[in-house]
Amino acid sequence: MATTTEEDDFVGDQLETLLSFPSEVQEAIEQVLPSNDPLDRPDFNPVDYINTLFPTEQSLSNIDDVVGKIRHKIWRLDDEIRNVVRGQTNVGEEGRQSLEEAQKAIQELFSKIKDIKDKAEKSEEMVKEITRDIKQLDHAKRHLTASITTLNHLHMLVGGVDSLMVMTRKRQYGEVANLLQGVLNVLEHFEKYMEIPQIKQLSDRVKQIQTELGNQITADFEEAFQGAGAKYGPGNQRQLHDACYVVNILDPKVKRDLLSWFVKLQLNEYGLLFAEDQEAAWLDKIDRRYAWIKRALVDFEEKFGHLFPPDWEISERICVEFCHTTRKELAKVMQRRRAEIDVKLLLFAIQRTSNFEALITKRFTGITMQKATTVQPKADPVTNKAHSMSPPENESTNPFEQDALNPFEGAGDGKTAPEEAKTSPDGQSPFAGIISQCFEAHLNIYIENQDRNLSELLNRFQQDILSQGTPRMDGEDHSNVLPSCADLFVFYKKCMVQCSQLSTGQPLIDLSKTFQKYLKEYAHRILLSNLPKLSKEPSSSGGLGSASGIIQNFLKEGEVSKLSEDEQCRVCSLLCTAEYCMETTQQLEEKLREKVDAQLRLAVDLSAEQDMFHTVISSCIQLLVQDLETATEPALTAMTKMPWSTIEAVGDQSGYVTAITAHLKQNIPVIRDNLVASRKYFTQFSVKFVSSFIPKFIGTLYKCRPTSTVAAEQLLLDTHSLKTVLLELPSLGSQVSRKAPASFTKIVVKGMTKAEMILKVVMSPQHPPQAFVDNFIRLLNDSDASDFQRVLEMKGVRRGDQNSLLDMFRARMPVSTIMANMSGGSGGNAANQAGTGTSTNAVSQSPQSHQAPEPESSRIRKLEKLIKKRL
Secondary structure, three states, X not given: OHHHHHHHHHHHHHHHHHOOOOHHHHHXXXXXXXXXXXXXXXXXXXXXXXXXXXXOOHHHHHHHHHHHHHHHHHHHHHHHHHHHHHHOOOHHHHHHHHHHHHHHHHHHHHHHHHHHHHHHHHHHHHHHHHHHHHHHHHHHHHHHHHHHHHHHHHHHHHHHHHHHHHHHHHOOHHHHHHHHHHHHHHHHOOHHHOOOHHHHHHHHHHHHHHHHHHHHHHHHHHHHHOOOOOOOOHHHHHHHHHHHHHHHHOOHHHHHHHHHHHHHHHOHHHHHHOOOOOHHHOHHHHHHHHHHHHHHHHHHHHHHOOOOOHHHOHHHHHHHHHHHHHHHHHHHHHHHOHHHOOHHHHHHHHHHXXXXXXXXXXXXXXXXXXXXXXXXXXXXXXXXXXXXXXXXXXXXXXXXXXXXXXOOOOOOOOOOOOOOOOOOOOOOOOOOOOOHHHHXXXXXXXXXXXXXXHHHHHHHHHHHHHHHOOOOOOOOOOOOOOHHHHHHHHHHHHHHHHHHHHOOOHHHHHHHHHHHHHHHHHHHHHHXXXXXXXXXXXXXXXXXXOOOHHHHXXXXXXXXXXXXXXXXXXXXXXXXXXXXXXXXXXXXXXHHHHHOOHHHHHHOOOHHHHHHHHHHHHHHHHHHHHHHHHOOHHHHHHHHHOOHHHOOOOOOOOHHHHHHHHHXXXXXXXXXXXXXXXHHHXXXXXXXXHHHHHHHHHHHHHHXXXXXXXXXXXXXXXXXXXXXXXHOHHHOOOOOOOOOOHHHHHHHHHHHHHHHHHHHHHHOOOOOHHHHHHHHHHHOOOOOHHHHHHHHHHHOOOHHHHHHHHHHHHHHHHHHHHHHHHHOOHHHHHHHHHHOOOOOOHHHHXXXXXXXXXXXXXXXXXXXXXXHHHO
């Protein structure tokens, strides 16, 4: 019996081993044969299965039914396995038979394909045999057609050459033009037969006829137009007209030579009338040159306009040659009589020349010019007047704004500027500078004259500002810029446009350097030198009715350096002018780089002038800050003179706060209204003022000693009132409430919160010392030992106690630094609470401050209530 049990266990282990499949196989089986039967699960447990079937003893009564069902299930599984095994017995044999049948079918298909290929090759050979004769006939037809065509061309060529020779002798140019073009076209077909002597001979005869025609037509034109016996008239007009069409067919050199001869023939009279030694050749008679060519072109159109083909553009060619000749002659005569040239004469000649160039730009297309000139398009010439050029109302005073795209706008008297100048594809007129280039070598005279004009202009500006002063801003004018500034830049724009008409090279660079020199002079002589100096004036005691008698007496006796309202307006006006100059100088630099030649663009650099105007702006802001800050010094001095140790009760804000507030309310609106067009610089002024005033106020706070607890409460009330005023500084006295910039608010809150924290430390009890030191470190975590000592002096701590507290503070500093870095500083939280104007008792928040006596905390709460009431 034991042996049987062991055998059964062995067989069970083997079955369990055989029925254990890898996880991949088990997943595949579940996907193919999904089943919810517990017997099919890979983790089947017989004990659990039996317990499921018979959960209680009472269920054992059904054991026979369960056993019967299981046996039936086993029988059904055996039957299915038997059928599957029987069905797989013949599968191998059937597979081998199917494979053999497939191989036989492939062999049969291969043999059929081979048969089809053999038949196709035989069919191709048969088709070639059939079409061999057809191809021979096709080649014969093509060769025969080419031969007939060549013979026809040869016949036409031989006949055409003979006819050309006859017509040339008879001067039948109308027929020659038609026949010659046809002969040349036919001759192109014989290019590949030029090795044949007869064809080469015919080609040489055609070239000889072309040469004879060119010489003959040239002789006909010379006979008709040149000399005293010129035969041009109604009899030969038709002949010469037809000859022009023959010339179009001949070598282009024939046409160029003929046109060059004819154009020079038309300008022979001009060369004699305006020769270098003639009186009419000088610049003051330059109008006569342009009047002559206008008459000559009108006469030519009337007499010979119908003679030449329109596409020859003879009038334009005459005009272009006139321009080239005039430029050379003017250059010679100006070089010879250089000493006689003055700026008025030079500008007169430039203006008349520019007018003429603008005229021919509208009249002609420039198609005959082989190369477009590289000179900038012409604008209207300008006059040489140094009078004031203030812009019209409601228009920008900046002459270099991007929307000023019209190159003729503001460039002269506007009488002859072309509205639509014909330009080349690159945007340049081919006639731009075609004559006026000759004046470029003498532009130094113009530049020297502009140097003198700018010097006179600056002298006049200086006299005007000394005699009239700085105009105050009124009405709807919010620019607050000196008129002389706009005059200066408009004048230079005028000069720049005029100079760029003549040259975009070194003369334009020289002119810009001249203007750079006077920009510097303008910054020094007009702006910096007119900044007012701080003068001693008795300080006003107005607005101090509620201040203490000590403060009133001190403020009445003191004298401060104070700018008057007119001087403040002048400083603001100079600041706005410097800003305008700086921005316009930058735009001027961009415009110059657009106009000047590409290789000279690096030479245009006005950064030094922009820096200079920025320096003027900084000086103006610093002067305003210094004036405003200096005027607060008497009030701060009065603050230190008050008997803080004897103050017994907290009252309203002190007199020095009222004085400072009144001073700010009096001056800030004036400065703000005069800088309304320069808001960023008013913001910069406000930031600089509070950045300078708050440290001075804190320094003055340290001097208020000894300070009792009640005095510290009064100072805290005063500090909070002053903080409120400083936060409203940008919109102080304004009817429009505008939020202060975030950077400004941050500086005020940070600085004045530090002052509040100092006073709260002063108000905190000295005992126990450890709690006092911890409270200082928490509220003023960015302070050092010197600040701690100054706070001790404010409290009136004895020297011996100060040393012990300082030693304790120095011992605590490293720990406080680590805590501040980890927690972000609890003093910062206290600062934020104080900055909102609703700070709670910072002293009572410290763990050690619970030991503070009740009267101190009650006084602080009363002070906070008083501050909230005032808010």
